[in-house]
Structure formats: C-alpha cells, structure tokens
Amino acid sequence: MKDIYKFHTGVDGFIHSLNGLYKRKKFSTARLRKDAVSVHDFSLASVDLADGELVRKVRINRRPSRNDVESVSPLYVMGLLCEVCFRTLKIRPYVEQIMGALAISRNVAIQMQTGEGKTITAAMAAVLAGWRGGPCHVVTSNDYLAKRDAETMGPLYEKCGLSVGYVISGMEPQERRETYRRDIVYSTSKELLADYLRDRMWEDSDSAISCEGVRTILAGGASSGTVMRGLHTAIIDEADSVLIDEATVPLIIAVSGSSPLLNEAVRTAFAISEQLVAGKDYHLNLQAKYVTLTPAGIEVVETAAHKLPSAWKNSDRSEFLVKQAIIARFCYHRDVHYVVDQDKIVIVDEKTGRMMDGRSWSGGLHQAMEVKEFLENSDPTHAHIKMSFQMFFRLYDNLSGMSGTLQNVEKELWSVYSLPVINIPTHAPKKLVCHPEIVVGSYEEKWNAVLEDITHHASKGRAVLVGVRSVRDSEALHGRLLASGVTSTVLNALRHEEEARIIAGAGRWGQVTIATNMAGRGTDIVVDKDVLAAGGMHVIATERHESRRVDMQLFGRTARQGDPGSAQMIVSPDDEVIRLFTPTFLARTLKTLVRSGGRTFFLVWWFQGVQFLAEKSISRVRKKLLQQDLALSKALSFTKF
Numbered sequence: 001m002k003d004i005y006k007f008h009t010g011v012d013g014f015i016h017s018l019n020g021l022y023k024r025k026k027f028s029t030a031r032l033r034k035d036a037v038s039v040h041d042f043s044l045a046s047v048d049l050a051d052g053e054l055v056r057k058v059r060i061n062r063r064p065s066r067n068d069v070e071s072v073s074p075l076y077v078m079g080l081l082c083e084v085c086f087r088t089l090k091i092r093p094y095v096e097q098i099m100g101a102l103a104i105s106r107n108v109a110i111q112m113q114t115g116e117g118k119t120i121t122a123a124m125a126a127v128l129a130g131w132r133g134g135p136c137h138v139v140t141s142n143d144y145l146a147k148r149d150a151e152t153m154g155p156l157y158e159k160c161g162l163s164v165g166y167v168i169s170g171m172e173p174q175e176r177r178e179t180y181r182r183d184i185v186y187s188t189s190k191e192l193l194a195d196y197l198r199d200r201m202w203e204d205s206d207s208a209i210s211c212e213g214v215r216t217i218l219a220g221g222a223s224s225g226t227v228m229r230g231l232h233t234a235i236i237d238e239a240d241s242v243l244i245d246e247a248t249v250p251l252i253i254a255v256s257g258s259s260p261l262l263n264e265a266v267r268t269a270f271a272i273s274e275q276l277v278a279g280k281d282y283h284l285n286l287q288a289k290y291v292t293l294t295p296a297g298i299e300v301v302e303t304a305a306h307k308l309p310s311a312w313k314n315s316d317r318s319e320f321l322v323k324q325a326i327i328a329r330f331c332y333h334r335d336v337h338y339v340v341d342q343d344k345i346v347i348v349d350e351k352t353g354r355m356m357d358g359r360s361w362s363g364g365l366h367q368a369m370e371v372k373e374f375l376e377n378s379d380p381t382h383a384h385i386k387m388s389f390q391m392f393f394r395l396y397d398n399l400s401g402m403s404g405t406l407q408n409v410e411k412e413l414w415s416v417y418s419l420p421v422i423n424i425p426t427h428a429p430k431k432l433v434c435h436p437e438i439v440v441g442s443y444e445e446k447w448n449a450v451l452e453d454i455t456h457h458a459s460k461g462r463a464v465l466v467g468v469r470s471v472r473d474s475e476a477l478h479g480r481l482l483a484s485g486v487t488s489t490v491l492n493a494l495r496h497e498e499e500a501r502i503i504a505g506a507g508r509w510g511q512v513t514i515a516t517n518m519a520g521r522g523t524d525i526v527v528d529k530d531v532l533a534a535g536g537m538h539v540i541a542t543e544r545h546e547s548r549r550v551d552m553q554l555f556g557r558t559a560r561q562g563d564p565g566s567a568q569m570i571v572s573p574d575d576e577v578i579r580l581f582t583p584t585f586l587a588r589t590l591k592t593l594v595r596s597g598g599r600t601f602f603l604v605w606w607f608q609g610v611q612f613l614a615e616k617s618i619s620r621v622r623k624k625l626l627q628q629d630l631a632l633s634k635a636l637s638f639t640k641f
Contacts, residue, residue: 020414027108027422029099035075036098042079043092051087058084059161062131078102081127081160085120088155093120096427101125103422104400109239109413111406112424114553115524115560118402122235123153129398130162130183134232138186139401141238142354143168144500150186157184167191177227189242193251193392197385199226201253231396239401240549243417244409247390248625252362254381263377265312266367269321272304273329282326287580287617289331291323321364328368335472338369339493343376345369348471348493353516355493390416390626404556405549412619416626428562431536432555435568439603441594443574450542450570451480454512457538457566458486463511463531466540467554469576473542474514481512488512507537517550525557527565536565543575544607546614571607578607581614 046054061077078098086092093101097117100110104125112118122138129136140146150166157164165179167187176195179185202225236242276282281297284290293301298319305318312318332338338347339355345366347356360366360381367377393399399417406413410421438453440446450466458464468474471492481488491502491513506513507527527537537558541551551569559565573591582590594603 016415016418017411020411020418020420023414023420024410024422027103027106027420029422029425032099032102032422032424033095035102036095038075039078039082039098039102040093040095042076043082043086046080046083049083054080054083054087055159058159062161077131078124078128081124084159085124085156088159089120089153091117091120093117093124094427096424097121097124100402100424101128103424104235104402105129107398107400107419109401109403109406109419109421110424111421112402112404113426113430113560114404114556116404116424116426118237119149119153122237122402123149123156125235125400126153126184127157127160127162129233129235130157130160134397135180135182135229136184136233136235137192137231137396138184139189139192139234139236139242140186141241142188143191145237146186146188150184167195173225173227177225180228189236189246189389189392190251193387193389194253195228196231196392197251197253197387199228201385202226233398234393234396234400236393236399236401238403239413240403240405240409242389243393243401243419244412244549244622245547247416248388248622250386250388251392252381252383252386254383258379261309261311262364262380263367265309265321266325266364266377267371268307268309269312269318269364270325270328270368270371272301272307273322273325275304276300276322276326282323284326284330286331289327291326293319293323321368324363324365325368325371328365328372332369333470333472334373335475336470339471340373340375341494344378345373345375346493353471353492388625388629390622391629393417405552408548408615412622416623426562430559431562431564432559433564433566434555435566436600437569437571437604437607439594439600439607440570440572441591442572446542446570446572446574447477447480450477450540451484453538453540453568453570454481454488455484455486457535458510458512461509461531461534463507463509463525463527463537464513464540465506465525465537465554465557466512466514466542468514468516468542469545471516474516477514477542481514486512488514491515507531509534517545517554524560527558527563532563536563538565539567541567541569543571544569544577544611546577546581546611546618548611548615577614578610581610581617 049057058077058080061080078101082093082098096112097120100112100118100121101124103110104122105128110121112121126136126138138149140149146166146168150164154164162184163182164184164186165182167176167179167185169191171179180195276297278284281294281300283292283294298315301319301322302315305313305315308318308321312321334340336348338345340346341355347359347361348354349356360378361369362381362383364380367380370377394417399419401419406421407423413419413421438449440449454464454466466477468477471494474490474492478488478490489502489505489512491499493516495502502513503525505511507525509528509530525537531537539555539558541554545551555567558567573587573594578587578590590603590606
C-alpha cells in the first residue's frame with residue numbers, strides 16, 4: 001500500500017517538483033496527439049467489421065491489457081473501443097477525446113474545456129481501467145450526474161464486457177454492496193468517502209471505537225459488513241473542485257445525542273455575546289472566522305459566566321461558547337452561507353451554491369446559528385470518525401481527473417497527489433469574446449450595471465447567464481429584473497429541484513438565467529440556433545471569487561465547441577474578496593480611485609492582485625492542514641487506512 005504519510009518539503013520538495021516537470025514533458029500534448037491519431041486510424045479501419053466480429057475482437061484483445069502483454073498494440077485495442085463507442089452511442093470519439101482518455105489511463109489530470117465531451121472521455125478511460133482489473137470509481141459532481149452517466153454509458157460498458165452501476169444517497173447497504181462488486185461504479189466523492197469510513201468502522205467495531213456507537217450509526221442497514229472492495233482506480237470529474245476546493249473539508253460520521261445543558265449554555269452565551277462591543281471587548285478576523293477576546297471582554301464573560309450551566313462555567317468553556325456566538329452573528333449570513341428550510345438550518349456549499357443536507361457545524365456553532373434565527377435547538381452531533389477528501393483520494397492506487405480549469409493548480413496537484421496536469425486542446429477554435437472588465441464604485445452601482453448589461457443583450461434575443469455569489473444576491477437581482485419588466489429564471493439552493501430543467505432551457509431565445517456560482521455544473525447548456533446567430537450566450541460574472549478558476553468555470557458555460565459567445569465581468573470595491581483580503585484603509589483608497597475615474601487598467605490590476613493573494617493564502621492553508629492531518633495520522637499508529 002502506498003505511503004500516504006509522505007509529503008515532500010524542503011530539498012525533497014524541490015526534487016519532487018522537478019520530477020513533476022519531467023512527468024508533464026513525458027506526457028506531452030504532441031506525444032498524446034500522435035498516439036490518438038493512430039487510435040483514430042485503427043478505429044476507422046474497423047468500420048467494415050460485423051458487429052459480432054467487432055465484439056469478438058474486443059473480448060479477445062482486451063486480455064493483453066489486463067496482463068500487460070505487448071503482443072497486441074494497446075492503441076489497436078483503443079481503436080476497437082472507439083468503434084464500439086460509435087456503434088453503441090452513435091458518437092465517434094474525435095482525436096482530442098482520445099487524447100484525454102489516453103492521458104487519464106496513464107494517471108494524468110487533463111485540462112479539457114467544458115463542452116468538449118468529458119463524459120465519453122471518462123467512459124473510455126474507465127473501460128481501459130476495467131479491462132486491467134480492479135474496481136474503477138468515476139467521481140461525478142452530484143447524484144443526478146452519477147445516475148445519468150452510468151445509464152447513458154451502460155451500453156458501451158456492456159459491449160466491452162464490463163458491468164456498471166451507480167451509488168447515490170438513499171441506497172441501502174446491500175444495494176451498495178452489490179453495486180460496488182461491478183467493474184465500473186459512478187458516484188460522488190461524498191458517497192465514496194462515507195462508505196469507506198463506514199467500512200472502517202465495521203472493521204474496527206471490536207477495537208478502539210465503541211461497538212455500541214458503531215451499531216447506532218449503522219442501525220439503518222439491512223445487513224452488516226463492509227460494502228466496498230478496495231480503492232483501486234478513481235477518475236474524478238471536476239477534479240479542481242474535488243481535489244482542491246473541497247480537499248480539506250472533512251466528512252464526519254456522527255450520531256446525534258441529546259444535550260439540553262449544551263443548548264441552554266449556547267443560548268446564554270449568545271446573550272452574553274450581545275453585550276460585547278467590537279474593538280473594545282473582542283477582535284474579529286472575518287477572513288479566518290476567528291475571534292480574540294480582549295482583557296475587557298474576558299472580564300465581561302467571567303462576570304456573566306454564573307448564568308451558564310455548571311459544566312460550562314469554566315473560563316475556557318464559557319469563552320469558547322461566546323466566541324462561537326460572535327462567529328455565528330457576524331461571519332455566517334442567511335441566504336449566503338446557509339438557508340432556513342422547513343424551520344431547519346441547512347448549510348449551503350459556497351462553491352456550488354447547493355444545499356448540504358445532513359451537514360452541521362460543530363462545537364455548538366450550529367446551535368448558535370439556530371439561536372440567531374430564533375429556531376428550536378437541534379441535538380448536537382458527536383463525531384465517531386472523519387477524514388478529509390484530500391486524505392481519502394491519496395489512498396487510491398491509480399488517480400486521475402479532468403476539468404476545464406486546472407491551469408492554476410498544477411503545482412498543488414503534483415505536490416499533494418503526485419498528479420501531473422496536461423492541457424487537451426479544443427476540437428474547434430474557441431470563439432469566446434471577453435469584454436473589458438467593468439469596475440464601478442459601489443454595490444448599488446454594480447447591480448445597476450448588471451441590470452443594464454442583461455437588458456442590452458436579452459433585447460437582442462441572446463441567452464444571458466448571470467453568475468452570483470449567494471442565494472440572497474440571486475433573489476435580489478431577480479426582483480430588480482421583475483421590476484424592470486424582464487423575466488428571469490433563478491437557480492439556487494432554494495430552487496435546486498428544478499436544476500436540470502432550468503439549465504436545459506438556459507440557451508433559449510432571450511432567456512435570462514441567474515445562478516449561484518456553479519449550480520448546474522456538469523450539465524450542458526444547449527444554445528438554440530437562433531441564439532447562436534444573434535451572438536450566442538452572454539455570461540455575466542457579478543464579482544471575482546477567491547479563485548480565478550471559479551470565474552473561468554462560469555465563463556466556460558458559453559462558446560462551447562466552436563460556438564460564439566461572450567463574457568463580461570462587473571466588479572466593485574464592496575465585493576467579498578476585496579472586503580476580506582484588503583485592509584480597510586486600502587479598500588477606502590480603492591473606492592476613492594474608482595469614484596474619481598481612476599485608470600481602469602490599474603483598478604483591474606488591483607482586483608487581480610487581491611484575487612491572486614487570496615488564492616495563495618487559501619492554498620497555504622490547505623497544505624498546512626494536510627501536513628497536520630498526516631502528522632496526526634502517523635502519530636496515531638492504531639489508525640488504519
């Protein structure tokens with residue numbers, strides 16, 4: 001089993017980075033294209049084969065792939081696979097898709113633009129992995145895509161002598177176990193990691209972990225025992241999201257436990273926090289969501305601590321709960337970081353705009369949020385086992401991925417996962433027109449500019465997609481458009497049930513769609529011909545994010561496969577990335593420059609610089625957390641991976 005504790009630093013890290021440069025050169029685009037052209041030629045040479053003869057050749061010649069026998073060229077076998085793909089799916093893979101499949105099969109992450117056919121690319125790579133033996137997990141963005149892709153690609157796998165299935169939320173343990181026995185399994189990172197952790201709990205149920213706690217967590221299962229059969233190969237769609245953005249987020253298997261004393265303590269601590277004055281009694285770091293109490297604040301808390309239940313009167317405990325209350329009040333906002341659904345707080349994934357059912361904040365923070373929203377306190381959860389996605393995907397023997405936006409994370413993917421990145425060229429020249437960035441002076445001016453840009457393009461019959469950061473912004477913009485007589489459709493955490501339908505209709509004549517971040521990612525937007533004739537889809541980004549990749553993901557929704565399209569960025573000094581990563585006095589200076597008509601190129605440069613600093617800061621945090629996880633796991637020698 002590979003050493004997941006190894007993390008290269010210092011001189012070792014420098015040598016490892018040089019090795020990464022060598023690997024990227026070894027898997028160069030030119031070499032891939034040469035191999036892919038050969039595969040495509042083999043595919044065309046198989047056109048005249050009868051169906052039965054084609055299947056027979058596939059079944060016979062796939063065995064050398066498993067045994068690594070060089071008697072049959074792997075490129076010839078790949079050519080047969082392409083012909084099978086054409087006959088089953090009515091789609092002949094083009095050279096760029098073949099390049100992507102070859103790279104993935106060689107444990108490489110590919111940067112492949114949206115709309116270039118990543119679903120078929122991943123399927124061909126999964127077939128090659130299935131032929132070599134060992135389970136292959138294809139990781140998708142959500143349950144809908146896992147089910148859709150497994151069913152759509154099913155005929156291809158069947159013709160190639162492989163079985164396929166999907167694992168989604170709500171499936172029973174026995175059904176999961178049967179699915180994991182198949183050659184190819186489509187699922188989400190969350191489901192895979194959750195099943196892996198539950199399996200570990202079953203394996204450890206007679207040791208350190210409480211057997212009673214394990215049985216409580218797994219009580220819903222019809223049968224006991226593990227469900228997975230190893231972590232052999234993973235092909236990750238939207239790899240930047242899974243391996244970078246969500247990398248340090250731990251998935252926790254926990255059980256609820258009644259704790260009336262904690263709930264009472266949280267309510268009391270929340271009331272105490274309202275007596276404290278910012279700057280005088282505490283200092284709040286919004287970026288890190290961290291609170292420091294001043295001596296004056298500590299005195300206030302100690303004076304009021306007698307109101308807390310006896311178990312929480314201790315100074316450390318009382319101060320901790322008060323800090324959690326301050327964080328709940330000022331760091332997390334309704335319809336931005338969470339929504340209230342059926343009198344329950346549901347966390348919203350800031351990167352996808354989707355609700356994260358079943359997840360809760362720990363350390364009394366979730367209960368503090370409920371106090372803030374005047375909701376009944378829920379029972380706190382107690383973690384039994386947890387692991388970050390970053391640690392989990394390092395366990396796979398063969399790891400690869402694909403995304404349209406890997407160009408800014410190549411070094412991190414190599415240093416953390418030893419995963420080289422290769423760019424796959426587009427099948428047709430990109431026709432995206434990026435308009436000059438618009439910088440306005442305030443939040444209100446920004447939304448006026450957004451409204452004007454929407455109206456201008458929608459009036460020409462073009463489809464318009466507007467990317468916003470939060471549920472609150474999406475609903476507010478929707479209201480502004482209605483007041484202006486413009487009809488729009490909203491896709492956010494509160495309207496997620498209609499996601500597929502909304503995205504499917506986003507390319508129609510004059511259609512205006514407002515979406516939180518990348519909601520709908522993974523689902524193609526089909527743009528009508530009359531819209532293409534009018535200039536294609538127009539995308540508007542209403543602010544820069546902490547990562548340039550999120551902005552590029554939004555722009556990647558238009559101008560696919562050689563179609564026309566345009567993109568517009570509209571920003572202001574009130575945007576969150578500026579507010580969090582720019583000192584207050586510099587933010588004021590920036591506002592003054594904008595309002596005085598400062599040079600646009602300088603303002604854009606400033607915004608880009610802040611975004612770059614934000615990316616670097618978050619990347620350092622990810623690496624530091626990984627090193628801490630590795631050190632802790634190595635220290636706890638009883639921990640099994």
